[in-house]
Amino acid sequence: MKRNSKQPLEIVIPIKMKDFKAGGDGAARIKQVLQKIGFPPDIIRRVAIAAYEAEMNIVINSLGGEIKATVSTDVITIIARDYGPGIPDIELAMQEGYSTAPREIQEMGFGAGMGLPNIRRCADRMTVESKQGQGTTITIEIYNR
Amino acid sequence: MPHYFFSWEEYVLLKLREVKELLEAEVFTGEDKLDLEVESGFGSDLMSDVLAFARGKVILLTGLTNNHVINTATMVDAVAVVFVRGKRPGPELIAAAEKIGLPLLGTRFIMFSSCGRLYQAGLKGCSELRVGENLAGETDEEK
Numbered sequence: 001m002k003r004n005s006k007q008p009l010e011i012v013i014p015i016k017m018k019d020f021k022a023g024g025d026g027a028a029r030i031k032q033v034l035q036k037i038g039f040p041p042d043i044i045r046r047v048a049i050a051a052y053e054a055e056m057n058i059v060i061n062s063l064g065g066e067i068k069a070t071v072s073t074d075v076i077t078i079i080a081r082d083y084g085p086g087i088p089d090i091e092l093a094m095q096e097g098y099s100t101a102p103r104e105i106q107e108m109g110f111g112a113g114m115g116l117p118n119i120r121r122c123a124d125r126m127t128v129e130s131k132q133g134q135g136t137t138i139t140i141e142i143y144n145r
Numbered sequence: 146m147p148h149y150f151f152s153w154e155e156y157v158l159l160k161l162r163e164v165k166e167l168l169e170a171e172v173f174t175g176e177d178k179l180d181l182e183v184e185s186g187f188g189s190d191l192m193s194d195v196l197a198f199a200r201g202k203v204i205l206l207t208g209l210t211n212n213h214v215i216n217t218a219t220m221v222d223a224v225a226v227v228f229v230r231g232k233r234p235g236p237e238l239i240a241a242a243e244k245i246g247l248p249l250l251g252t253r254f255i256m257f258s259s260c261g262r263l264y265q266a267g268l269k270g271c272s273e274l275r276v277g278e279n280l281a282g283e284t285d286e287e288k
Contacts, residue, residue, distance in 0.1 A: 020211075020212075021212065023216075024212070027216070027220065028216065028219060028220075031219070031220070041222070045220070048219075049197075052196065052216065052217075052220050053196065056213075108209070108213055109191055109193070109209050109211070109214070110191075110193055110213070112191050112194070114191070114193030114194060115193060117197075118196055118197045
């Protein structure tokens with residue numbers, strides 16, 4: 001890896017609401033970039049899974065948003081930001097099995113209340129900030145070590 | 146990269162060719178990759194569970210045939226996907242899998258029977274893999 005950690009690489013991917021077809025493309029793109037740079041496979045895997053869940057969260061639950069990955073040699077940061085409606089009770093949403101997704105989402109293999117817990121499982125650090133009516137920002141940090 | 150190790154005495158790797166025979170499966174794409182080996186299995190229609198718990202050189206069994214199966218398989222570096230209970234992927238899905246070199250198989254057996262057949266042949270579930278040890282029993286830290 002020759003990339004200078006002072007000049008991190010940034011990947012920004014806009015996410016549309018209810019675009020189930022494109023959902024996952026952003027995470028796949030981030031994964032490709034990390035593979036090209038040459039990060040260890042288990043780091044790539046954790047980033048890819050966290051990014052994919054965050055991306056699907058935006059697709060399923062929000063009015064749209066974006067995923068921004070900032071890549072340096074030491075840490076990969078993913079910021080998933082959406083335009084609302086916001087999470088009323090973050091603590092509840094972090095619990096495995098808690099979901100507000102309708103049945104058709106569950107039939108696609110998501111919406112079983114595993115999204116945020118899965119992200120937490122992959123992340124070294126994770127913060128969720130949400131304001132009702134304004135949106136949610138999830139910040140995920142995965143250290144390369 | 147972490148090493149995975151089965152706590153079982155017999156460590157069974159199955160070739161996709163053997164999986165195909167055991168499940169009397171049809172190959173939708175990846176006929177040229179049947180010599181690839183799998184070391185663990187995961188059966189689920191819930192992609193979040195796959196993302197959370199699949200590990201190792203895993204073969205994914207599912208009854209879902211949407212594009213998220215391919216995405217999920219890619220994220221967990223699955224070796225191949227088997228569609229159970231006679232589900233058939235659409236041409237778009239087959240094309241997408243072909244593009245990334247992910248073999249897709251299909252079996253008429255239901256999930257329970259499909260998993261049972263592979264397990265009986267010695268393939269273990271992902272939960273039986275122990276992280277951080279290789280076949281010699283060394284941990285990543287010890288090396």
